[in-house]
Amino acid sequence: MSEETAGKPGRNDVSDWWRTSIIDMAPGMIRFRGHPIEDLIGTVSFPQMIWLLTRGELPGEGQAKLLEAALVAAVDHGPQAPSIAAARMAVTCGLPLNGALASAVNMLDDVHGGAGEQAVEFYHMIDEAGGPSHAGAMVERWQETRSAYVPGFGHRFHKPVDPRAPRLLELVDEAAAEGIVSGCYAAIGRSIQQVLNDRKGKPVPMNIDGATAVIYAELGFAPPLARGLFCLSRSVGILAHAWEQKQQGGRNKGPTPPAYRWTYEGV
Template sequence: MSEPTVQDVADWWATAVSRVEPDVIELRGRPIQELIGTTSFVGVIWLLLRGALPTDGQQRLLEAALVSSVDHGPHAPSIAIARMAVTCGIGLNGAIASGVNTLGDVHGGAGEQCMELLAEVHRRGPDLDAATAAVVAEWRDRVRYLPGFGHRFHRVDPRRDPLLGLVRESVSAGVVDGAYLRAAEAVERNLAAGRTRPVPINVDGLTAVVYGELGFAPPLARGLFVLSRSVGILAHAWEEAGQGRRNKGPMPPSVLPKFLTT
């Protein structure tokens, strides 16, 4: 076997995302100096993930979804863990990483899962209600909670109506197709049938609709949620850092955990 060459190493790290050379920084072929001051942070997220800049309508929808997920209070595990972590002396970067690392299948993964659910409903068409009934029944055989619907704190998620309104406006304007929206509405109807209290779509389901309508792959729903929630994690960690606590635990020192006998 011949010795590796410089070209072999260059090919090993080949990327279309960015080009960085002496005096050159390009993102997807666009010089950074042309993006600074002219392109929003959300626009650059789209550019890096998709390879081109979004339209105004696409950017508006993506920004709305990112804003909707930034924070859900210190009782959210990702926030609570970040607040405890920063009191252990690991700094903001470690606290943010600690919080982000809790965003798994249960806390943080529902958007990705809901995208898969809605895509399955859409694929089963054209009778949307029949397709929904079949898909919901199959999912209920596998999971305890249907991802993206209902909320343990909110009877109706306060983020529901603004996001639904924006998606509906985008469908009317031709920005997006509406397939994920129609699937989500069909699931919501299915879950409400025969109940006195409906099971409305929540923020995970709503962002799944947005990301699906915008053409993102389901795994990116979780990645984008991580970007969004990192903002709240940072704010909470920074607030906690300013309060001067050391080794903050999940309960005040005056509250002792219950001892269980075996």
């Protein structure tokens, strides 16, 4: 018996090596958070299943629909997105679909894919500071202490509006009107956008990270889970592009056509 379990009645150093409240399984029996799998199959949606496993309970229908909207909105952004490009290149290098998925998801870190987590964290900071009226001061604090980039705002391609954000915020407003969410994080997101618009003197679009972060914050997901949920969502696009590349063929394709060369700056 290990030092950790020694002297603790009913504890076993083998069966207690891993402990979980997520799944209970025995021959002929599988339960997720206490729910028999046969009761879940055909009755709950995939977003509801995500919620059940990560949060410990089944969401209401309105909560699940809002989560699903965020997942749908972020599935893909084209081959110019580094993660999608990585998946397609991986396939041309001979990797199977699971290898392409792994290569791509591993690129979803702080810079590419992490802004949603950072935005949820930032929204929480503004909420704790007193709400939307404190957005200006908190933007300054974020830029002084964290990054010049305000997570969830601005886009290289979609100007002056990221077409995904208004629709997601509209769904949040509808959910708030029905009492499903509070709407406070939607107000915070809009207040940040107004601050940035005023400072820049032109529209600074709330992007997909900022909009989905509003939903994840409204639904009570912790900031790190926002990144995990983005990875789940973007995996759909990654899979689709990897599979398409398999059908198209191609061998050992790099980031640019062979006729193009990089800039050499050495001796």
